[in-house]
Each structure stands twice: as C-alpha cells, then as structure tokens.
Amino acid sequence: xxxxxxxxxxxxxxxxxxxxxxxxxxxxxxxxxxxxxxxxxxxxxxxxxxxxxxxxxxxxxxxxxxxxxxxxxxxxxxxxxxxxxxxxxxxxxxxxxxxxxxxxxxxxxxxxxxxxxxxxxxxxxxxxxxxxxxxxxxxxxxxxxxxxxxxxxxxxxxxxx
Numbered sequence: 001x002x003x004x005x006x007x008x009x010x011x012x013x014x015x016x017x018x019x020x021x022x023x024x025x026x027x028x029x030x031x032x033x034x035x036x037x038x039x040x041x042x043x044x045x046x047x048x049x050x051x052x053x054x055x056x057x058x059x060x061x062x063x064x065x066x067x068x069x070x071x072x073x074x075x076x077x078x079x080x081x082x083x084x085x086x087x088x089x090x091x092x093x094x095x096x097x098x099x100x101x102x103x104x105x106x107x108x109x110x111x112x113x114x115x116x117x118x119x120x121x122x123x124x125x126x127x128x129x130x131x132x133x134x135x136x137x138x139x140x141x142x143x144x145x146x147x148x149x150x151x152x153x154x155x156x157x158x159x160x161x
Contacts, residue, residue, distance in 0.1 A: 021156070021157050022048075022156040023155070024058075024153065024154075024155045025042055027040045029151060032064065033146065033149075034146040035144065035145055036142050036143065036146070039131045040152050041129050042130070042153075043127050044128070047123070048120070048158075049120050049121065049123055052158070052159035054115065054116055054156070055118065056111050056157075057074060057088075057130060058110065058153040059110045059112060060150045061101070061108055063106045064148040065146075065147065068091065069091055070092050070132070070134065070149075071089050072087075072131070073088075073130070073132075074086050074114055075129045076115070077126065077127040077129070078121070079123070079125055079126065080124075087133060090110065114128075132146045134146050
C-alpha cells in the first residue's frame with residue numbers, strides 16, 4: 001500500500017509541474033547535421049489571445065558540435081501573414097569548453113529564450129520557422145552543414161503574471 005501511495009504521489013507531482021506548457025514539439029536533425037537550407041517549421045493553433053506566453057527554442061547538441069555559440073534565424077508568422085524575423089545568438093558552452101544545458105552523457109539540451117510574455121493578438125494558426133545561421137569568422141558564406149545538432153524544438157508556456 002505504501003508503494004502505491006508513493007507512485008500515485010510521484011505521478012501527481014510530474015503531471016502538475018507541467019500545467020503551464022501549452023506546446024512542446026521537436027524535430028530530429030538527420031544524422032546530427034543541420035543543413036543551412038533545412039528550415040524547421042512549427043505551428044501553433046488555438047492560442048489564448050488574452051494570456052501572455054513565453055516561447056523557447058530548445059536545442060539538443062552532442063559532443064561533435066564544434067562551436068561555443070549558435071546563431072539561429074527564427075521567424076514568427078501571424079494568421080494575417082505578418083512576419084517577425086530575428087537573428088539570435090546563444091552561448092552553448094563556457095569559456096573552458098564545458099557544455100551548457102542539461103543532460104547527462106554526450107547529449108545536452110539547451111532551453112533558449114525566443115519570445116517573452118508575447119500575447120497572440122488574434123486567433124488562427126501561427127508559424128515559427130527556425131534555421132541555423134552559423135558562419136566562420138571572416139567568411140561571408142555560411143556553414144552549409146552544421147554538425148552536432150541532434151534535435152531542435154519549441155516550447156510555449158503561459159507567462160507568469
């Protein structure tokens with residue numbers, strides 16, 4: 001009976017902790033290589049038009065990722081077709097080479113801020129597109145195939161008032 005009570009309590013804790021998550025979705029990157037032309041698309045529908053939301057871009061990398069930072073181009077398209085495009089830079093490791101992010105073993109997951117307390121102004125389908133925009137210093141053309149990225153996702157949560 002005591003083990004049943006413990007299991008029930010554990011299930012309740014895990015399910016109650018995620019009540020603010022509206023959407024969480026990932027796309028795997030083929031063979032851990034993110035091609036610059038591989039634009040990952042995520043759709044959001046039936047979003048609350050009164051509540052604020054925080055949007056994160058989640059990136060999983062392994063030990064073959066050769067850089068300490070990551071440049072991403074992210075765009076948000078409204079149901080009316082308005083597009084907001086951002087070029088974002090995120091730190092992926094400390095100066096000593098220690099990976100940031102959570103996880104054990106060779107895969108680390110980074111939860112990266114994208115939009116904070118955004119209120120979706122109208123109902124309908126919103127689209128988020130994410131692509132990598134890495135370049136080597138002094139090189140105009142971008143890196144075609146970025147190694148070491150295994151998955152890219154988004155997470156939308158209710159903002160805390």
